[in-house]
Amino acid sequence: MPPLASVLLVDDDPTTNFLNKLLLQRMGVAEQVLVAENGEQALRTLAQVCQDTDLTCPRLILLDMNMPVLNGLAFLEAYAQLPPAQQPAAVIIMLTTSLHPIDLARAQELPIAGFLNKPLTKEKVADLLARHFAR
Amino acid sequence: MPATSAGWPTDPLASSELLHTLLAVSLTGVILFRPVYAAGEDGDLVDFAYVQLNPAAQHMLGLPAQPGESFRTLYPNALETGIFAFYRDTFLAGQPGQYAVNYSYDGLDNFFLLSAQRSGELLLVSFSDTAGQHSAAAEALRKSQAREQAARAEAEARRTGWQRIFEQAPIALAQLRGGEFVVEWANDRMGQIWGRPLGQIVGRPHFEALPDLAGQGFEAVFAGVLHTGEPRYFRELLVHIEQARQPYQGYFNITYQPAYDELGHITGILASAVEVTDQVRARQQVQHLNEELAALNEELHASNEEYQATNIALDETQLLLRQLNQELETRVQQRTQAAQAAQAETEYQRQQLYHVLMELPASVATYRGPEHIYHLVNPRYQQLFHNRALRGLPIRQALPELQGQGVIEKLDQVYQTGQAQLELELETWMDVTDTGHPEQRYYNILLHPLRDAHGRVDGLLNFAYDVTEHVRARQQLQQLNEDLHLSNAQLRCTNVDLDTFVYTASHDLKAPITNIESIVLALRDTLLPAGPPDVLVPHLLDLLDQTVARFQLTIGQLTDISRLQRAHTGPAEPVYLGAVVEQVRLDLMPAIAAGGTHLTVAVAPDLVVSFSPANLRSIVYNLLSNAVKYRALDRASQVRVQAGLTETAIVLTVQDNGLGMSEVQQRQLFGLFQRLHTHVEGTGVGLYITKRLVENAGGTIAVQSQPGVGTTFTVTFPG
Missing domain, CATH: 3.30.450.20 (PAS domain)
Structure with a gap:
């Protein structure tokens, strides 16, 4: 089972990022785990890594909802506006602390592949990979 | 005027100038009038317009040199004082004329001597007044006119006064004039007797207006009075009158007197009549009886001895007569009393009304x-x-x-x-x-x-x-209401704040606890593969896991509560209750199987409840899972769910034979964070949420329970 080339974690909590990165690395999910602390950083990171070749472009983005500067929803809106060449064919999973009905309803209109309740666990990652990457 | 009168200048210009000067210096008032005719071809002379007044005339009459209004407009009394007639006749006759008059109307009060003559199509009037020099004759005329006027006014006043009395008199009165006996005047009582409105009679000859009275001999009587001046009296005269509705016969005491003018000439007849029909009829009755009595008496006299018995009859008849007389008297008395009573009643009612108003x-x-x-x-x-x-x-x-x-x-x-x-x-x-x-x-x-x-x-x-007190009380109440309103609004604000606080707190607490959970997982992965350094480490990690799990459950339910406050209920819609119960049963299947619970459901498949589907599911889930969860371990668990329709509501009951609750426990049951049992998992918010959901939708929830026997929850949904 070859690991994914790249995964992008977007969360304003460094502890969460550290723990999730540790988990993914231990599970050997990706060759490269990129980290952004808000939506704006995430867009910048995408613009950098997706410039030359599709290889380094993240295949999976785990996105937090509540963040400063540019939150999860705003990021998704900006992401949808990118020209198709710069829009990596990534699976975007939203990580939240609650499956609030209002959030769920809003997510129906967003270009995301699914929701996951925090915290991220081995089981949830395995399930995600099986579902979206057939691994 | 002849053009060459002796001593007058012949130059027309000089003549005109002289005339002007003459008029200007004249102490006599001079007016030049132009006649005014009525509209139409043969219009009569009806008025005069002013052409010019000389200064003396202006001064005496207080008028401008050329008044715009006509003579009769300015002096409406000129007609009755004869001045207008004098002017008109003088103009029409073309002869000079003179007229003396006392005029005390329209702002004037003087004796005037008028001299007038026609000049072409104009009338020239010269006049003097006596404002400055009252001559004895003028004064005498004035006084005599004033006296005459006063006398006339007094006579008029007296006449009006008498006329009012006559009109209201209980005696019928009428005045007939001339040989035609024209009805000049009659009072209301006379009109009643004649039986038709006075308007139809007054002004018309008597026997033409009242043909029914003709031929009864009145014509000769009237003529006699008119010619001889001898009054005629009639007592109890029977008169036939064709009144408007029906013919009427009545007895009248009538007087016909001659009426005289100021000079003592007979001008007509004064008729006065009093109706005595009732009295005549009563007396006729008595007379009639008396006649019968007299006849009887005669007969009795003739055969007195033979008809002793008839004497008794006579006595009786006399007695009857007396009785009749008495009856008549009594009736008269009764009638008088009735009239008095009616009057008293009216007075009483007036008093009553007064009392009512006063009290x-x-x-x-x-x-x-x-x-x-x-x-x-x-x-x-x-x-x-x-x-x-x-x-x-x-x-x-x-x-x-x-x-x-x-x-x-x-x-x-x-x-x-x-x-x-x-x-x-x-x-x-x-x-x-x-x-x-x-x-x-x-x-x-x-x-x-x-x-x-x-x-x-x-x-x-x-x-x-x-209603001052009433209004004040209401104003106070309004003030109170407004205060309450304000305090309600404040409370609502506070509630929202609290909600927001709970939501934010639960949300913000979630992030670190999530991280703690991840850290424990990461620690476990880090420590355990390296081999256990101490047997205590796995146990401590387990404890940490459990603590985090409890912490998360509590935060999760806090979040549920805040969500409940925010969303309240979703929109109500018709839901099949039976289908909801079946779904919950399937979801709880593992727990039901694990507890060995025997579940019976008796809900009609077509029973519909109007409720938010998610909330209804939540309620059923809570009650059913509780019933399974709190089973008694010493006996086989039995749960029965049933629902039915009452007159006003749909009632759902969930009955178990589980642990049951004491009364104290039942009272705490629906409170927040009440956990009554320690051996099962739970944070104690489920029933609180259930109760809130039911009551927010207008329903009720009640519990009946006995320790060691079981518990029954009854939910009523509004129909």
Whole structure:
């Protein structure tokens, strides 16, 4: 089972990022785990890594909802506006602390592949990979 | 005028100038009139227009040189004083004329000597007045005219006075004039006897207007009185009259007297009549009986001895007669009494009305006239104003403080329009304590017009009710309501704040606890593969796991509560209750199987509840899972779910034979964070949420329970 080339974690909590990165690395999910602390950083990171070749472009983005500067929803809106060449064919999973009905309803209109309740666990990652990457 | 009169200048220019000068210096008033004719070809001379007045005339009459109005417009009395006729006749005749007159109308009061003559199509009038020089003759004429006028006025007044008396007299009166016996005047009583409106009779010959009276011999009587001057009297004269509805026969005492003019000439007849029909009829009856009696007496005399018995009959008849007489008397008495009683009744009713007005628990006053002069004031009304004088005073004077408050204007309005007006809670400032300090009072007021005999408004009825206390109480209540409203709004604000706080707190607590959970996982992965350094480490990690799990459950349910506060209920829609119960049963299958619970469901498949589907599911889930969860371990678990329709609601019961609860426990049951049992998992918010969901939708939830026997929850959904 070859690991994914790249995964992008977007969360304003460094502890969460550290723990999730540790988990993914231990599970050997990706060759490269990129980290952004808000939506704006995430867009910048995408613009950098997706410039030359599709290889380094993240295949999976785990996105937090509540963040400063540019939150999860705003990021998704900006992401949808990118020209198709710069829009990596990534699976975007939203990580939240609650499956609030209002959030769920809003997510129906967003270009995301699914929701996951925090915290991220081995089981949830395995399930995600099986579902979206057939691994 | 001849062109060459001796001594007069012949030069026309000089003549004209001289004439002007003459008129200017003349002490005699000179007026030049132009006749005015009525419209049409043969129009009569009806008035004169002024062409010019000389200065003397202007001064004497107080008129300008060329008044715009006509002679008769300025002097309407010129007709009856004969001045107009004098002018007109003089003009038409073309001969000079003179006329002396005393004119004391239209701002003038003088004896005038008038001299007039026609000149071409104009009339020249020269006149002098006696304003400066009253001649004895003029004064005498003046006085005599004044006396005449006074005498006429007095005679007129007397005549009017007498006429009023005659019109109201109980005796029928009429005056007939001339040989035709034209009905000149008759009073109402005479009209009643004649049996038709006076308007149809007055002004017409008597026997033409009243043909039914012709041929009864009155013609000769009238003619006799008219010619001989001898009055004629008739007692109990039978007269036939064709009255409007039916022929009438009545007995009258009638007098026909000659009427004289001032010179003693007979001008007609005065007729007066009193109807005596009732008296005549009564007497005729008695007479008739008397005649019968007399006849009987004769017979009795003839055969007195033979007909002793008849004497008795006679006695009896006499007795009857006496009785009849007595009866007649009694009847007369009774009638008199009845009339008196009726009068007394009217008086009594008036008294009653007065008493009612006086004792009414409302304030009543009546006003008279356009100035609203207090007439009747009941004690209640007087109380409103202490001892202030009201009766006989106009309201503006009695209650000067009302000025400018719009109240008197309302009275004026009702007086003018005749429309009654009701004013509710009218605010006024009135000096009710009579201390010179008006107070704010509120009244309900009915203003009703009072009318005279002709239907014209001549007063007002004011029916007032003091509602000050009532209005004040309501204002206080309103104030209280507003305060309550304010405090409600504040509470609602506080609630929202609390909600927001709980939501934020639970949300913000979630992030770190999530991280702690991840850290424990990471620690476990880090420590365990390296081999256990200490047997305590796995146990401590387990404890940490459990603690985090408990922490998360609590935060999760706090979040649920805050969500409940925010979303309240979703929109209600028809839901099949049976289907919801079945779904919950399937979801709980593992727990039901694990507990060995025997579940029976008795819910009609077509039973529909109007509720938010998610909330309904939540309720059923909570009750059913509790029933399974809190089973008694010493006996087989049995749970029964049933639902049915009552008259007003749908009732769902969930009954178990589980642990049951004491009364104290039941009271705590629906509170927040109440956990009654320690051996099962739970945070104690489930029933709190259930109760909130049910009650928010207008339903009720109740519990019946006995420790060691079981528990029954009853939920009522509004029908």
